[in-house]
Amino acid sequence: MDDLFRRYHRELQHIAYRRFGDPELAADLAQDTFVRYLGLARRQPADTIENPRFFLIRVMRNLIIDFGRHRLRRGVPASLDDVQDELLDDKPGPAELLILREQLSMLHEALGELPENCRRALLLNRIDGLGHAAIAERLGVSSSMVSKYIMRALHHCACRLGLLDD
Numbered sequence: 001m002d003d004l005f006r007r008y009h010r011e012l013q014h015i016a017y018r019r020f021g022d023p024e025l026a027a028d029l030a031q032d033t034f035v036r037y038l039g040l041a042r043r044q045p046a047d048t049i050e051n052p053r054f055f056l057i058r059v060m061r062n063l064i065i066d067f068g069r070h071r072l073r074r075g076v077p078a079s080l081d082d083v084q085d086e087l088l089d090d091k092p093g094p095a096e097l098l099i100l101r102e103q104l105s106m107l108h109e110a111l112g113e114l115p116e117n118c119r120r121a122l123l124l125n126r127i128d129g130l131g132h133a134a135i136a137e138r139l140g141v142s143s144s145m146v147s148k149y150i151m152r153a154l155h156h157c158a159c160r161l162g163l164l165d166d
Contacts, residue, residue: 001034001037001038001041004034004037004052004056005034007053008052008053008056009030009034011053011057012029012030012033012056012057012060013026013027013029013030014026015057015060015061015064016029016030016060016063016064019064020064020067025067029060029063029064029067030060032063033056033059033060033063034056036059036063037052037055037056037059103161106160106161107157107160107161109160110156110157110160110161111123111153111157113156113160114152114153114156117139117141117149118149118150118152118153118156119153120135120138120139121135121139121146121149121150121153122149122150122153122154122157124138125146125150132146132147132150
């Protein structure tokens with residue numbers, strides 16, 4: 001066995017390295033090849049293997065196939081840090097839902113406190129996606145007045161939600 005190891009270990013390791021490009025994996029597979037060969041030699045006489053080099057290469061190729069199948073079944077290894085975002089549920093929890101509901105209620109109240117044109121200008125812009133010119137036409141005011149309405153509404157809502165100081 002020692003003689004076979006010295007003659008063929010490097011060649012077997014090179015075969016595995018060419019397949020996977022990982023020197024540590026190649027060394028492990030070469031060693032496993034000899035372990036399997038030794039297990040077979042213990043069960044039957046060693047002289048029944050006519051060409052040990054061919055036999056070792058065949059065992060190595062079988063190990064490579066087995067490892068490739070195992071890798072496919074297992075998938076790509078990834079650390080928890082790499083997949084953390086995929087594991088997290090992006091739905092808000094109960095505490096966050098309560099906070100969001102309170103903020104929505106405060107926003108609704110803040111919108112109710114605004115003058116009609118300010119509220120309509122903000123909603124037409126943010127909800128309906130209309131530009132200043134279209135809003136100005138609907139409200140019968142200038143585009144510059146629409147800008148002032150929207151800025152006033154945003155400032156008021158942000159202050160009521162505690163995002164800005166009054």
